Amino acid sequence: MSTPKVFPEGFLWGSATASYQIEGAAREDGRGCCIWGTYSRTPGMVRNGDTGAVACDHYHRYVEDVALMSDLNLQSYRFSTSWARVMPDGRTVNQAGLDFYSRLTDELLGRGIVPWLTLYHWDLPQALEDEGGWPSRDTAYRFVEYAQTVHSTLGDRISYWTTLNEPWCSAFLGYAEGRHAPGRTDGPDAVRAAHHLLLAHGLATSDLRSRDADLSLGITLNFADTTPADPQDPGDLDAVRRIDGMSNRYFLDPLFRGAYAPDILDDLRNVWPEGLVQDGDLEAISTPIDVLGVNYYSGSTVSGSPPEEAHAAADAARATGIPSAHVGSEHVTFVPQEVEHTAMDWEVRPRGLTDLLVRLHRDYTGPAGIPLYVTENGAAYDDAPDETGFVQDDDRLAYVHSHLGAVHDALEAGADVRGYFLWSLLDNFEWAYGYDKRFGIVRVDYDTQQRTPKASARWYATVAGSNRID
């Protein structure tokens, strides 16, 4: 029997979701169309033609869902607001949309659950995409207005505000690889999008700070933990540098050091648009934050010498000029390891989470006294429900257990980690995979909308209630 790992007093236990993935009610109460609505209706983009039109019907079932959170001992709930619900055309306020989030917030507070709000989890109003989307600088200014609008309604009751969730995905999956909405494949536009997302974050952070000094403001990034296939091979080490640069330092350096790293600028010299970074942009982007959100699922091993089968992916990467973490380039190949994989085919590598948290604390957040929160971690598995809908998901439970152990190891190594949000509360719309991939600790039967806590949910409730893992 292993020794119990006790977490620091006050460690925040929660779970996370996102608006487009669970809300449904896509055309209700004045909600506008968003880029994921358009993308998922485009044939061939989302598995089985699934859309988020109904999803988990959370818009109508939020009272039941919050009661479930309470049953599971959740102390905090991380959710996102839908920009297109609050401002259907990206500019005009829809009071009914704001009212929904107001009701949700009250319900959470009534149950003693701390609301943790994310302003942008990938669902840009389609009207703004039609005007240029994130590659257009104007979208950053529209985002500030949106942040002000949401704050004017919820600022009196919500303390934790995250500007963006995983801007890497919005920029590079959305505008370079086309595997996410809006499905564009243009290298310079992806670079523009990434810069304007960072600018939107910085401008909104500084604006919200000036309105309310007591808010806890932050951003959530997804991280790639990458190791070289051969630590002695200079080509493999350079592959690590490139992926670390594109996935991690691309965002960390402007946020915490007020500059893009020279090696990234060099890697991207053929696609970096002239005049993109204007005077004052980096000062805005590096506006101090209070919290860094860390999303971690998996890691990878990379090599600098591509095998034959990597050539097709390399061609795709060369077409956009973007060396991404998911598309091999002529200098980067992903080398699968003999470890357990989740249903997403992601390698289970808990140690990567420890290394990541320790590194972030040492190199970025620790010196500034900024705490880390794991804002997403979890796993999709091929669940097999019994006749009552119950899922004995020992695989997911083991995944979360090992990653919580990794968080504890990071705490022991000195990283200032203050909380953990399991992704996800509910099975939901998993983007390009539609409803095929289930990340929830609560099963959703999409025919009946019945919610059934899985074994992992029951276990997580004891962890949240006791502040320890055994």
Ligand code: IFM
């Ligand atoms: O479902 C997503 C979430 O929206 C963002 N982070 C990764 C999750 C799993 O793919």
